Amino acid sequence: MKNKRFNLLLIAVVTIVSIWSLIPTWQDYSFTKQLNSFGTSRDSLSYAMSHRDDIENARQKSLKLGLDLKGGMHLVMEVDQVDLFEQKAWNKDAKFFSIMDTVRGDVAASDARVIDLLASEFKKANIPLSRYFYDIRNTDQEIVGKLQKESEDALNRAKEIIRNRIDQYGVAEPVITTQGSRKIIIELPGVSDENRVRNLLKGTAKLEFRLLREQEVLLRTLDRINTYLAQNGTAMQAPPVKADSSAAQATATVPAAGTASPATPATPAAGQSSKPLYDLVAINQYGIPVTSAHSKDFVSTLFHRADIQALLPPDTELVISAKPDDYGNKAEKFYTVYLVRKTPELTGGVITEAKATFGSQGAQPEVLMSMNSEGTAKWARITGANIGKRVAIVLDGVVYSAPVVQSKIPNGNSVINGIESIDEAKDLEIVLKAGALPAPVRITEERTVGPSLGADYIRAGMLSLLWSFVAVSGFMLVYYKKAGIAANIALVLNILIVLSVLAGFNASLSLPGIAGIVLTIGMAVDANVLIYERVREELAEGKTITGAISQGYDRAFSSILDSHVTTLVAAFLLYTYGIGPIQGFAVTLMIGTSASLFTAIVVTREIFNALLSKNLMSDKSFG
Amino acid sequence: MRIFHKTSFDFIGHRKIAYGISVVLLLSGFISLAVKGLNYGIDFRGGSEVVIRFQKDVDVSTVRGAFDAAGVSGSLKQYGMDRSFLLSTVFKGDTGGLKTLLDNALTSRIPGNPHEVVRIDAVGPSIAADLKWSAVKALVASLIAILLYVGFRFEIKFATAGVVAIFHDILSVLGLFSILGGMFEFMPLEMDQSIIAAFLTIAGYSITDTVVVYDRIRERIRGQKPSDYERIFNDSMNQTLSRTVITSGTVLLSVFVLFIFAGPAIRGFAFAVFMGILVGTYSSIFVAAPLVYDWLRLSKSAVRLRGGQKS
Secondary structure, eight states: OHHHHHHHHHHHHHHHHHHHHHHHHHHHHHHHHHHHHOSSHHHHHHHHHHTHHHHHHHHHHSOEEOHHHHOEEEEEEEEOHHHHHHHHOSSOOHHHHHHHHHHHHHHHHOOSOHHHHHHHHHHHTTOOGGGTSSOTTOOHHHHHHHHHHHHHHHHHHHHHHHHHHHHHHOOSSOEEEEETTTEEEEEEETOSOHHHHHHHHHOOOOEEEEEBOOHHHHHHHHHHHHHHHHHHOOSSSOOSTTHHHHHHHHHHHHHHHHHHOSOOOOOGGGOOOSOTGGGTEEEOTTSOEEEETTTHHHHHHHHTSHHHHTTSOTTEEEEEBSSOBOSSOSSSOEEEEEEEESSOSEEGGGEEEEEEEEOTTSSOEEEEEEEOHHHHHHHHHHHHHTTTSBEEEEETTEEEEOOBOOSOOOSOEEEEOOOSOHHHHHHHHHHHHHOOOSSOEEEEEEEEEOHHHHHHHHHHHHHHHHHHHHHHHHHHHHHHHHHHHHHHHHHHHHHHHHHHHHHHTTOEEOHHHHHHHHHHHHHHHHHHHHHHHHHHHHHHTTOOHHHHHHHHHHHHHHHHHHHHHHHHHHHHHHHHHOOHHHHHHHHHHHHHHHHHHIIIIIIHHHHHHHHHHTTOOOGGGGO | OOSSOSOOOOTTTTHHHHHHHHHHHHHHHHHHHHHTOOOBOHHHHOEEEEEEEESSOOOHHHHHHHHHHHTOOSEEEEOSSTTEEEEEEOOOSOHHHHHHHHHHHHHHHSTTSOEEEEEEEEEOHHHHHHHHHHHHHHHHHHHHHHHHHHHHHSOHHHHHHHHHHHHHHHHHHHHHHHHHTTSOSSOOOOBOHHHHHHHHHHHHHHHHHHHHHHHHHHHHHTTOOGGGHHHHHHHHHHHHHHHHHHHHHHHHHHHHHHHHHSOHHHHHHHHHHHHHHHHHHHHIIIIIHHHHHHHHHHHTSOOOOOSOOOO
16 A cells, blocks of 8 residues: 555656656747747847746756757867877978878778877887987887877867857857767757858967068079979879879869859869969969969969978978959959968967957958967067068968068067958957867768758657657557556656656757657557556456456566566667767667656556546456 | 457467578578678768758759759769758768859759758768777677576577577668668668667567567476477467567557658668568567577477566
8 A cells, every 4th residue: 555655656756747847848939939929020029038037947948959950060070180199299300201191091091099000100110109209218108198198188178179169159059079089079059150160160270470481582482393393294193192182172163163254264184284383373463473263272282292392492381372362353363372481480379369350441351369478579579570571470371461560569469361251350269269279170070950951850750759649549549448548648658758858857859869759659558568468368367357457567567677678778779889869869769668667567557556446447448 | 459369370380481481581681782782871981961952843853964064073862852852972071162062053053943951961981980880889789788688587598599580680671771772762771870770779679579479488388398388389479479469560650650750861760660670570479489499399408497477
């Protein structure tokens, strides 16, 4: 008797808690409906203002929808550890770079830890790691440990910086986590401008102030490269390693540009001529070397080739402008080529504040930056020593502007101009404030669902839920009559529990999650079927209804337990090894299966007990 | 209402026929796997997929023409929703560029019919390798866990036969995917993560069905002579036939609803689970229990089972 009272209490508590935890979801839903029902935006705004706290509260506690239902982006980014380790190395020579290139190839082909691949390549070459990393007295093992630590730090720093960027950009409820030693997982619900977010995230934001070399040196260098390419005849075909992919990209983007101006000039792959470089880079009427929009990527790759770099004056680098510069030719866009010192005078680490504004001449967006005291002192010295020379402001390897130093700048201010839109200026402000990533990151996985498809998914999910409930509960009713009603009540409670657990634990409901619930509807009645069939057998053997019910529950229990445990095991492993969307399915299946142990056994049993005590059950009650 | 009231099928007597059917089913699957192989989705193959929806009806060849003219590479197919197409291409880190390219191509070449890029999935090769590896781990781990659990609850012969039945079910569905892959426009039947989820669901469900039969055998076999085993097995299966069929029936109902209503993203999954449960129900009666019977018969010793009834 005591046990029975406990069961009833438990059922009451579970029901109340599940309904209670779903109330915010209902409120959120009705607020949204209310807000959408107003004719004018002013009405809905004033309603939102007056009910602000309630709305916020309901929204916070309501059942969250997953990215696929709400629309949004799921990104996986990978930190380039090879680049990170390269930064950490000293005395880098040709041998070092060639080994690192091999490592890069290994990393692409294997799942192993980058640090292990690196260690094994150096071992193969019979070079102790200490020649390039840390202290000469360190053993390989110590260095591997230190570098591994370094890469973990880098991952966490990268995560924080990315979180900063996203927070400042303003995305509601982003989820940013790390996975393993080099992955960052980013979930951004309801993002409308995916392209902007992508650009915001993938840039390293490495800001450098670099001195420009004289124009004659630049022109002489380009001449030298041109002659070299003409002699070797290797100008355009198959530049080593990375060039393949970017050449392919370059050709792929040609048609897009071509739609605007049909007269597309010869593509970079066009082949040989006596002026291989000058087919790609032209000296314009002001004597400035420029390259067109569609050969830009190719030229940039060319400038990074080792044999081309060998032709440059020592400690210099060829870089291209970030934006096309205005040379009076409106039809085609040209990017300027610069020759800059390789060693930066100053880097972005000294930037403390950045602000996007419009420049003094009006419409030009720009970003104002101020520096910390150390940076201010250095900047004053640099500008003081280079009056009349040009300093390029380089961000992630491209030149934003290269102003001439007019006078010494004592207050640590500087400005980036050459920005196309105020949005872009704002994004620059964000990345500069958040700081540079410790190493480049790459997007390795992306799943984006648009809001309209999300709405479709919701409709499809709801229809499936509704129809599977109708079909299964209808069947139970027809097949088991009165006992079917008990099973259906248990089923409703089961669905309530699943939803309330999701809402209570702040988990989100995705389309696979809905599929999990639909499957749960089918599986939850399993336990009842097992019990009811057993009860029928007992009745057929001539037992009384009370005896049959009690025997039915007892004897079916071991089957139910075994079958539920096996389902739970499979769902749990799916949760452990699956990712995002599949985990949602596993979670709802797990909750549903566990809940059905309670609803299908305890709840229906109590219903029958209540009915029995009122003499409402007969031999016919099980159909 | 009653289905299968007091049946007395001779399941054990006809088990050789069932073995034959299973062997044919599995063999045809294997042959198709060897000859035709499987279609891998981007989860395991890596690549990019873009779903584009138009506002008005448009021919797949028109869209393909627009992409060809714009130099967009990749294969274009009808997607299982109204006025929608699926473009699959190689993985490029920058899906933004791809989207711009598609937008430009479609706006300029199919004017007057606005389109929307409703979904972009891009999976890099390293991620694809990871996902493949996790899928294998999840499957192997769940089979081991089930083997251990059923071994602990019943007996190793029962557990082994149960796991064999799971293999039977998953391999049958895998074979079906290979045979039917690419035959239907509304469901490409590609192997992706959701299919792995389906396989694990099938594994869990197949053993559920099997356990129901085992449970009854366990209840009745206690203290019986090996010579009575055939009768006990047959009786047990006949007595549980109705439960086996109805429990599968309710799940089949809800999975069928998923297949019809839940849209193209879930369709392959629903198909796999549906087939898996059909085969799983068959295998628990015609594969798992007969295998245990044969094993017991050959080992000629009385079986000792753990667990079971309280009363």
